[in-house]
């Protein structure tokens with residue numbers, strides 16, 4: 001069987017071999033804890049401080065303001081809960097939006113149950129948050145705004161600079177979840193104007209379980225993890241030294257090739273979008289057409305389930321066919337086929353929200369692989385649609401007036 005085509009890089013990426021090589025010594029000869037004072041410890045300490053500098057450089061930050069975490073989920077939970085707790089004296093109102101990642105929405109829900117008020121703004125049909133709506137939602141007791149930099153499912157890049165201007169004017173702390181943008185598009189936290197920024201190594205060819213929260217000097221935040229003096233007592237626990245070293249190396253590699261790689265992927269992305277739009281019917285591009293991550297393609301495909309498409313592509317039946325790994329917005333969450341809250345927030349009707357596929361590219365993605373993937377996708381969709389109980393049949397039956405239930409299913 002030919003080599004598989006992995007196009008689910010918004011979920012995770014393969015660790016770069018150079019990153020892995022940089023990490024291995026810190027499991028073996030230099031395994032010391034950076035908290036200890038003997039030589040083995042100071043080797044590790046130096047390594048994490050170099051990683052801190054490289055991580056800071058990736059996002060235009062001061063290295064003193066980088067705090068290592070286990071990834072974006074922790075960074076996001078920490079930003080929400082830590083700022084909420086630290087600023088409780090000023091108020092208990094937080095603003096975010098309906099299309100956020102669960103690592104933002106769940107901590108918000110947790111706070112809501114404890115008496116906090118949370119305003120979740122709607123997004124438009126392209127997934128954009130309206131800065132004017134953010135401004136209008138700010139109250140005297142608003143202490144935090146959290147908006148994702150780019151959506152992991154549909155790739156829409158939010159107008160965070162504009163929102164930052166509004167937040168600053170009103171003295172509201174502003175957190176940006178940059179899990180999808182760090183290492184993929186140029187990020188400069190000073191230019192973005194936010195106060196906190198989350199990132200995750202495994203989204204840009206680093207290891208899983210390593211990430212960071214950038215906290216601008218002077219921003220008040222209580223720790224999430226307590227019981228150690230690490231990270232200036234703000235994030236306790238023995239450092240994940242190999243992971244942090246890997247994050248630093250991945251940041252350095254990403255920074256070295258950011259503009260070229262983002263241009264290359266944008267070309268492949270637009271090629272895929274163009275081919276899907278010219279070769280398939282009854283589809284919808286999800287996410288903004290131009291304000292979009294270079295590596296993200298997301299389509300709704302009417303009449304079939306995203307999960308069926310995803311599974312058919314990953315287990316091709318034809319001899320010699322290559323598996324293509326993509327993802328769907330109708331993933332099996334807790335055993336039920338629920339369309340994602342993000343697609344629903346775009347206002348998509350249920351059939352379109354169910355039939356969504358996300359193709360997300362990496363530095364390993366080539367134009368040839370993209371051609372193969374689009375062809376495989378078109379073939380799988382044609383086959384599944386031919387078997388679909390709802391695709392195009394409902395419309396015919398509506399015309400003949402035979403079955404009201406099918407009419408509903410297809411409307």
Ligand SMILES: *Cc1c(COP(=O)(O)O)cnc(C)c1O
Pocket residue numbers: 010011070071072073074076101103148150151152177179180199200201202203209211
């Ligand atoms: C992947 C991702 C996360 C979670 O990051 P982990 O490091 O896997 O915990 C959070 N937000 C967004 C937008 C992501 O893409």
